[in-house]
Amino acid sequence: MRYQFDFGALLPYWRDFLDGALTTLTMTAFAVVFGLAIGILCAIGRRSASPLLQRLCGFYVELIRNTPYIIQIFFIFFGLSSIGLRLPIFAAAVLTLVVNVGAYTAEIVRAGMDTIHPGQIEAAQALGLSQPQIYWDVILRPALERVYPALTGQFVLMMLASSITSQISAEELTAVANNVQSFSFRAFETYIVVAVLYLALAVLLKLAFYGFGQLIFPRRRRLGTPL
Amino acid sequence: MAAAVSLRDVHKRFGEVEVLKGVSFEVAPGEVVAIIGRSGSGKSTALRCVNRLETIQSGEIELCGRRVDDPALDLRALRRDVGMVFQSYNLFPHLTVAENITLAPRRVRRTPPAEARRIAEEVLTRVGLSDKIDAYPEQLSGGQQQRVAIARSLAMEPKVMLFDEVTSALDPHLTGEVLKVMETLAKGGMTMLVVTHEMAFARRVADRVIFMHTGKVWETGPGSMLADPQTPELKEFLANGL
Amino acid sequence: MGGFTLTHFLYLLQATGWTVVLTLLAFVLGCLAGFLVMLARTAQVRWVRGLSGLYVDVVQGTPLLIVLFLIYFGLALFGFELPAIVAAALSLMIYCSAFLGEIWRGCVQSVPRTQTEASECLGLSRWQTLRDVVLPQAMRIATPPTVGFLVQVLKNTSLASVVGFVELTRASQVINNSLFQPFLVFGIAGLLYFALCYPLSRLSRALERKLNGGRRQPA
Numbered sequence: 188m189r190y191q192f193d194f195g196a197l198l199p200y201w202r203d204f205l206d207g208a209l210t211t212l213t214m215t216a217f218a219v220v221f222g223l224a225i226g227i228l229c230a231i232g233r234r235s236a237s238p239l240l241q242r243l244c245g246f247y248v249e250l251i252r253n254t255p256y257i258i259q260i261f262f263i264f265f266g267l268s269s270i271g272l273r274l275p276i277f278a279a280a281v282l283t284l285v286v287n288v289g290a291y292t293a294e295i296v297r298a299g300m301d302t303i304h305p306g307q308i309e310a311a312q313a314l315g316l317s318q319p320q321i322y323w324d325v326i327l328r329p330a331l332e333r334v335y336p337a338l339t340g341q342f343v344l345m346m347l348a349s350s351i352t353s354q355i356s357a358e359e360l361t362a363v364a365n366n367v368q369s370f371s372f373r374a375f376e377t378y379i380v381v382a383v384l385y386l387a388l389a390v391l392l393k394l395a396f397y398g399f400g401q402l403i404f405p406r407r408r409r410l411g412t413p414l
Numbered sequence: 415m416a417a418a419v420s421l422r423d424v425h426k427r428f429g430e431v432e433v434l435k436g437v438s439f440e441v442a443p444g445e446v447v448a449i450i451g452r453s454g455s456g457k458s459t460a461l462r463c464v465n466r467l468e469t470i471q472s473g474e475i476e477l478c479g480r481r482v483d484d485p486a487l488d489l490r491a492l493r494r495d496v497g498m499v500f501q502s503y504n505l506f507p508h509l510t511v512a513e514n515i516t517l518a519p520r521r522v523r524r525t526p527p528a529e530a531r532r533i534a535e536e537v538l539t540r541v542g543l544s545d546k547i548d549a550y551p552e553q554l555s556g557g558q559q560q561r562v563a564i565a566r567s568l569a570m571e572p573k574v575m576l577f578d579e580v581t582s583a584l585d586p587h588l589t590g591e592v593l594k595v596m597e598t599l600a601k602g603g604m605t606m607l608v609v610t611h612e613m614a615f616a617r618r619v620a621d622r623v624i625f626m627h628t629g630k631v632w633e634t635g636p637g638s639m640l641a642d643p644q645t646p647e648l649k650e651f652l653a654n655g656l
Numbered sequence: 657m658g659g660f661t662l663t664h665f666l667y668l669l670q671a672t673g674w675t676v677v678l679t680l681l682a683f684v685l686g687c688l689a690g691f692l693v694m695l696a697r698t699a700q701v702r703w704v705r706g707l708s709g710l711y712v713d714v715v716q717g718t719p720l721l722i723v724l725f726l727i728y729f730g731l732a733l734f735g736f737e738l739p740a741i742v743a744a745a746l747s748l749m750i751y752c753s754a755f756l757g758e759i760w761r762g763c764v765q766s767v768p769r770t771q772t773e774a775s776e777c778l779g780l781s782r783w784q785t786l787r788d789v790v791l792p793q794a795m796r797i798a799t800p801p802t803v804g805f806l807v808q809v810l811k812n813t814s815l816a817s818v819v820g821f822v823e824l825t826r827a828s829q830v831i832n833n834s835l836f837q838p839f840l841v842f843g844i845a846g847l848l849y850f851a852l853c854y855p856l857s858r859l860s861r862a863l864e865r866k867l868n869g870g871r872r873q874p875a
């Protein structure tokens with residue numbers, strides 16, 4: 188019944204853990220950039236004048252938000268390869284993350300855009316700003332500032348969810364752990380180490396997002412109050 | 415001299431409801447015209463048709479020689495000629511006072527940042543707020559925010575300014591500072607179309623007053639007409655206020 | 657290789673039943689544990705608040721999949737050979753407790769302090785105050801996000817497939833392994849999940865709207 192912990196057995200694998208953690212971070216970075224882009228476009232689409240575009244974007248968001256990520260992974264990864272499209276695993280994993288987080292981002296960004304008072308847009312129109320300029324300066328920038336905490340929280344959750352890409356053998360942190368435990372026969376210790384690494388990554392990511400927010404939102408930096 | 419603003423038989427409907435029922439009036443260059451009338455009489459709508467925040471169903475609107483009702487109108491060119499100040503200030507909360515003011519010059523006219531900053535300093539001096547140039551809107555009082563909104567419009571050097579009840583959201587003790595800025599503008603020769611409930615201001619500053627009632631121009635005349643109303647509707651309006 | 661037949665579909669439906677069972681099991685356990693976490697997070701004793709805060713941060717900062725592996729492999733080492741459904745339910749319970757505990761803490765703390773103070777003046781004990789004054793008010797606010805979180809739990813039961821529990825995801829994998837028609841098979845599985853989740857999502861939003869009484873957030 189007594190179990191002897193032996194973390195020493197994992198020492199030889201420290202490089203693998205490090206590589207896995209770096210892969211997780213790289214995947215996250217790609218997914219944040221592309222997911223944000225898709226989310227913003229989709230949020231704009233849902234506010235567009237075209238009913239077709241509204242429907243299409245709404246359908247995408249609801250479909251993704253109401254199905255498990257692992258099913259999305261299998262659908263995209265095995266589906267694509269069944270029609271002969273064999274993406275590199277890393278690219279496939281990033282693709283599934285982007286598709287997934289894009290929908291959540293769209294919903295958050297849309298909620299932010301809904302808080303922009305119509306008077307703001309009229310004031311910008313009266314000043315002669317063009318529609319794209321209004322979208323950027325008067326709608327998106329304050330909307331993103333307002334939802335920044337929710338948005339970055341979602342990105343941290345996505346980083347954690349990226350562990351599920353281990354199921355298609357993307358060589359990220361969880362897949363590394365699965366390998367290491369099968370070589371070292373130290374499953375419990377391995378997953379404890381990996382849990383700690385994920386915690387560290389989550390803290391790191393939160394700090395990075397905080398710093399980035401201070402950088403790009405001068406108002407928050409100077410006043411410290413939410414917009 | 416050609417009118418700076420002219421409306422001829424303007425009709426405007428929202429769905430089934432006709433809000434402007436054949437409105438006609440003119441504003442000469444340098445003239446200050448006050449529009450008064452009960453809430454819901456169509457004052458804001460008339461103003462918003464002038465800078466085409468609303469499109470009209472029939473009639474003609476001209477501003478500085480440009481047909482506003484022309485579907486092929488160059489909107490940005492129109493809005494370079496006409497500025498608008500709103501009841502609710504509508505300053506951009508995420509931008510500093512300077513950024514609020516320089517946004518349009520930088521984006522629309524491609525003014526270089528240093529030059530735009532100089533313009534901001536200049537217009538802020540005109541509204542008496544040069545010390546607030548780097549503040550954020552929420553750090554200002556309502557009266558100060560409204561003066562910044564006026565400065566923001568001035569920065570685009572409009573030929574005509576529209577004011578829609580710009581003091582209605584302010585505490586009484588803050589309206590004075592805004593009205594003073596507007597009076598200075600008027601004295602400086604700005605063409606102004608002012609929707610207002612400040613009768614004293616209308617009488618003292620406006621060259622002409624338009625009383626709107628149920629979507630029509632009901633009575634019009636010099637500021638002194640407020641002391642001598644001709645129609646029972648204006649009489650009643652002046653007696654009961656809003 | 658063959659086509660997707662009615663037998664396959666019935667197999668998926670049966671597995672959907674297990675998904676629902678696991679969801680309910682995890683959610684009920686998670687609510688109980690989450691209630692304790694909420695109590696600890698709002699406790700008057702500082703170290704209880706701190707410790708439970710740490711618990712929440714650790715669980716929320718660890719992938720659910722890793723929690724599942726820890727439970728599944730970890731408890732085996734101490735001599736508990738858990739059936740996959742139990743390991744899955746336990747991990748989901750832990751996951752649930754941290755998130756629900758935190759959601760509910762927010763709801764409880766959004767009840768105005770004056771309410772608590774007033775009841776304490778009336779001589780109610782802390783527990784009575786909580787039960788008779790704070791919780792009934794907090795529950796109204798808590799319902800929409802709790803229903804919303806149920807959707808998260810339902811989706812996350814899919815991870816039980818990784819330790820071999822045959823719920824909807826595992827069943828679709830099994831079928832796909834023999835048919836190799838991933839778009840079709842995972843598409844159907846996705847639609848079954850959607851059929852369960854979407855009504856709950858709509859319900860959560862409707863409750864939220866009703867709570868706000870149609871009021872929009874001020875700009």
Ligand SMILES: Nc1ncnc2c1ncn2[C@@H]1O[C@H](COP(=O)(O)OP(=O)(O)O)[C@@H](O)[C@H]1O
Nearest residue numbers: 428431433451452453454455456457458459460
């Ligand atoms: N966007 C709109 N849609 C529908 N009705 C409107 C709209 N804007 C104004 N109205 C209606 O038009 C009428 C005139 O409004 P408005 O021009 O704002 O009056 P005023 O500024 O004189 O108070 C009112 O009855 C108002 O309800």
Ligand SMILES: [Mg+2]
Nearest residue numbers: 457458459579
């Ligand atoms: Mg009005």
